[in-house]
Amino acid sequence: MWPRSGRWPTNWPPTSRPAGLRALAAFVALRPAADPAAVPLLAVAVRFHFRRAVEDDPRLFQGLAFVQLGASVRRKRTAPPRSRNSCRATWSGSKRGSAS
Structure with missing residues (x-):
């Protein structure tokens, strides 16, 4: 039976995990x-293959880019307001109105 959280705690000893899933649990927990x-x-492998799939499929790439753009817009809308002079520090020392 699964715990309410839907995940098995990683600090449980392998003998307390459900029978038949010990090998799977050991595989999922593998780290360098x-x-x-x-x-x-396993997370590294999934990330690698997902990246390859995104690179090979233009529709998947466009869909993912659209989702990331939407998340970026939402973060900017919920971010606290910046101070009035905060943008000036990012412009490599140039001042407004000066000719270069």
Whole structure:
């Protein structure tokens, strides 16, 4: 039976996981030996293949770009207002109205 959260806690010992899923749980939890805090290898593989699919399919690329644009617009709408002079600092030291 699944826990209410829909995920098995990662700190459970393998013997307390449901029978038949121990090998799958071990595979999903695999991480690079050099860095145990790194992203699981399964997540890296999924990310790689998804990126390849987006590169190969123009419709998938356009749909993903549209979703990301919408998320960017929503973030800007909900962001706190910037101070009046905050934009000037981003323009490599040039001042308004000066001819270069």
